[in-house]
Amino acid sequence: MKADRQGMSIRVKNAFTGWSFILIAVLMIAAFYFYPMIQALILSFKTGRGANLSFTGWSNYERLLTDKTFFTALKNTFIYLIIQVPIMIILALFISVLLNDSKLKFRGFFRTAIFLPCVTSLVAYSVVFKYLFGTNGLINTMLMKLSIIGTPIEWITDPFWAKITIIIAITWRWTGYNMIFYLSALQNIDNSIYEAARIDGASSFKQFFKITIPMLKPIILFTSITSTIGTLQLFDEVLNITKGGPGNATLSISQYIYNLSFKYTADFGYAATVSYSIVLIIVALSLIQFRVAGDRK
């Protein structure tokens, strides 16, 4: 590095200056991420209402294992994860491959249009979707006019359809976001690789699976990890579209933690215990995703 070529005193001085550049950021992240994480761990061993908390050992963790609402929220979140993330990633990949064709007309328009949902706030689009998918909402009206369905679908009030509505909503909001990452990665692939493949007689189908997918693997890994983390944190949409209902059919873990802390009688200790379950799940899933992507090399 540069410092190696310079004198010792400058190196020491530079080290000091270097630390002063990063100091505020390090302190802020320590104060608002790592300190609360430790606090949450301590809290998870305490029980009580509101501010009156006392140590009760593992009791919160025992409660967690028999908490039906927690398992419902966990199951819902995994349903979103297993169905929505693959659909969105495949859709985004597919669209970006179509858009990557330099001879395509209206490329800029298509790209902007598909990316547009990303500028809306989660709350704003959730409220719009809530009305679009209402029983008397526009989606049902249109489907009935087109004679695709005979009776209105209970998008929001039926446990099955409510989950579908949430999945449609998240897919609408985030597909364009992932597409941008794939598009930029695609533009970095040397076109001569495709030309060589074409000369060898490889079909577009084969080119996609033998060239595009392997070349994009790091980005696919990146987007699948960020999408997984995003889905595990799902909150705004569920609260504003279905309120977690009907019953607890769409309740997410984040919303459950929110309810435990700020909606029901505040049980901060138990809420912290539930929140640690998400941390563990995120760490475990990220490790698995790294593993899976690494093994295929």
Next chain:
Amino acid sequence: MKKAKRIFTYGFLGVASFISIFPFLWMVVSATNKSVEVTKGRLLPGTYLIQNFKHLLESTDLGTALSNSAKISVITTVLAILIASLAGYGFEIFRSKAKDVVFNILLLSMMIPFAALMVPLYRMFANVSDAAPFFGIDSKVAVMLPTITTAFLIFFFRQSSKMFPKDMVEAGRIDGLSEFGIFVKIFMPTMKTTYAAAAIITFMSSWNNYLWPLIVLQSPEQKTIPLLISNLGSGYAPDYGLIMLAIVIATLPTALVFFLMQKHFVAGMMGSVK
């Protein structure tokens, strides 16, 4: 064969674009219609925009919410890009093994979900509420502090600093500039596009932030735009036209920022994964 493929490509992209844009169109059209007409599924612009706007101003504190959101987002954005760019530059230009370790620890914070932080953060701010209301619950400072510094933004600036020519740092030192002088006078003007991209990303996420303000802000006069919209949307007899107008107004700033600086925004997003 080729023709079929082309028809499929344009057809598919056309449908995808339509689905992406349709909720926006519906939102804008509905903002000009009466609530009844929105429920009837009217898809043409109406003449009720002014009335909707009047009702919105009468029944909600739109101005206060807009000004709260603007204050929070602007201050957060300015501080965030300042702190993160200092750090990103510091990590890259004054590189050492110890700093690499610290950097990797900072990156770990990206794995921590906000749900795991909200309870302890709430308690932290609640504890100082009585002694220092300026920092406590229901204050703008409490909304801003935890969101100002993110590992993502530091990472983003560090990646960009790699493209910053190191010779310019040397040249600045020879000219007798202090290290901070080099940062302010050489790095900042050179990296204008990086700053623009970072500012857009930060402004958008701050403007749209919902969960943390929902927890921290309690009095009506502190409400931000997403909180106002969420409240409007949870009513039993919703005035659809009015709500859609509120959503259009809330979306305008981020949509405008996006369209004016689309190039930087996309470049910024791409830069973050390179």
